[in-house]
Amino acid sequence: MKKVIVFFIVGILVLISDYSFASSNIKSARVTYIANSGFMVQLGAQKIMFDGLFRNGMDRYLEPEELTVSLMKQGLSPFDDVDLVFISNHQADSFDPYVATQFMLHNEHVKMICPQQVINKLKIFTSDFPKISSRIVETTPLENNYDRLILNGVEILAMHVKHPNAINEALENIAYVVSFEGVKVFHSGNSSPETLYDLKGLRVSDLNVDIAFLTDWYGLNRGARLTNKIVDARYNVLMHFDKYITDRTLDSFSDHSKLKSKPHIFKMRNEYQDFYLNDFFEDNIHNHDNSLTLSQR
Numbered sequence: 001m002k003k004v005i006v007f008f009i010v011g012i013l014v015l016i017s018d019y020s021f022a023s024s025n026i027k028s029a030r031v032t033y034i035a036n037s038g039f040m041v042q043l044g045a046q047k048i049m050f051d052g053l054f055r056n057g058m059d060r061y062l063e064p065e066e067l068t069v070s071l072m073k074q075g076l077s078p079f080d081d082v083d084l085v086f087i088s089n090h091q092a093d094s095f096d097p098y099v100a101t102q103f104m105l106h107n108e109h110v111k112m113i114c115p116q117q118v119i120n121k122l123k124i125f126t127s128d129f130p131k132i133s134s135r136i137v138e139t140t141p142l143e144n145n146y147d148r149l150i151l152n153g154v155e156i157l158a159m160h161v162k163h164p165n166a167i168n169e170a171l172e173n174i175a176y177v178v179s180f181e182g183v184k185v186f187h188s189g190n191s192s193p194e195t196l197y198d199l200k201g202l203r204v205s206d207l208n209v210d211i212a213f214l215t216d217w218y219g220l221n222r223g224a225r226l227t228n229k230i231v232d233a234r235y236n237v238l239m240h241f242d243k244y245i246t247d248r249t250l251d252s253f254s255d256h257s258k259l260k261s262k263p264h265i266f267k268m269r270n271e272y273q274d275f276y277l278n279d280f281f282e283d284n285i286h287n288h289d290n291s292l293t294l295s296q297r
Contacts, residue, residue: 029183029211032078033266033273034068036061036093037190037239039213040078043181047082048154050176050187050213053100056092062243063093068272073099075106078274082107083152087114088189089163089173090121097125104132111151113158115140115172140172144198155179157207159199164192164217177207184209186233190240192217193226205232214263215240216253224258236263 030042038052053072057063064072072079085103087095095118104110105128116138122129139158141147146159157177162169168190175189175196186209188196194217196204212233217223219238236259241250247267254265266273 030078030274031211031237034072035064035272037088037187037213037215038064038094039187039237039239040082041185041211042078043183046152046154046180048084048086048178048180048185049079049082050086051088051094051189052079053085053087053103054092054094054096055099056096057243058091058093060242061093061240064272069099073102073106075103078272079103080107082110084154084156084178085110085112086156086174086176086178086187087112087118088175088187089115089171090117091168091171091190094190095121097122101126101128101132104135110135112136113139113149113151113156113176115160115174117172139174144200146199146202153180157202159196159202161189161191161199162195163190164195177204177209183211186212186214186231188212188214188218190215193223193230197226197230203230205230209233211235211237213237213239219253219257219259219263221256221258228258228260232260234261236261238263238265241265 032040034040034052036051036057038050038054040047040049040052055063055069071077089095100112101122104112112135114136119136119138137149137151139147139149141158141160143160143162146157149156149158159175161173161175163171163173171190173189173191175191176187178185184207186204192215209231210233212231212235214227214231214236216238218227218231238254250265250267254263257263
């Protein structure tokens with residue numbers, strides 16, 4: 001029997017669910033949704049962030065509230081003591097050089113993993129780049145290839161996956177699989193299942209991913225069926241939706257998705273949103289009925 005408890009504290013959404021991680025002694029994950037494709041994941045004492053250091057949704061995607069941006073720039077809770085930050089690409093809805101620089105100046109031990117185009121943008125737009133450059137790790141594998149890195153005892157697979165729109169053909173777009181505290185997290189960057197399918201020498205579904213953060217392309221009918229084959233995560237979070245899409249449409253999208261594990265989609269527009277996943281998976285079972293339902297009150 002699964003149970004979901006939802007409650008609100010000072011505008012922050014907290015969700016508790018009774019699943020357990022099959023591959024780890026960790027019993028709880030704290031996931032913070034920042035906006036658009038931005039997330040932070042905490043397992044035990046370790047925190048990692050994906051595509052959260054931005055402030056401009058380009059008038060199309062959700063951007064962080066001013067308070068959230070201020071907390072990130074100052075390295076204040078919950079954005080303190082972050083270990084690793086992953087940037088998928090240099091576009092404004094994923095990355096802002098000033099926000100990122102201030103964040104790194106106030107998180108003195110954090111390391112940033114990103115493609116070369118992100119580093120170039122930092123060099124051009126921030127005079128403080130020399131102060132943080134030693135903690136930036138560049139990863140730009142050849143298109144449709146991947147790099148393997150070990151940082152702070154964390155295994156990282158960085159995959160150069162094409163953006164699905166031809167207009168962004170020159171964009172260096174990196175998807176990541178991060179293994180830490182015995183849990184595997186996949187962030188798709190701005191890719192689609194069709195472009196991920198072209199990756200050479202690696203199939204994400206072979207990695208037994210626990211949590212997948214996926215663009216909306218992965219949840220579409222045909223895309224979802226391909227996602228089930230090439231990602232096959234135990235828990236799916238869909239992201240990168242148009243900011244003007246209605247909640248009713250998002251609910252319908254989630255309800256009718258062909259993904260094996262019903263996807264979760266964040267709809268609330270408060271400062272930032274936390275949810276806790278406790279006892280997240282049934283022990284040693286690859287269970288695809290991992291849906292979470294949010295209710296408001």
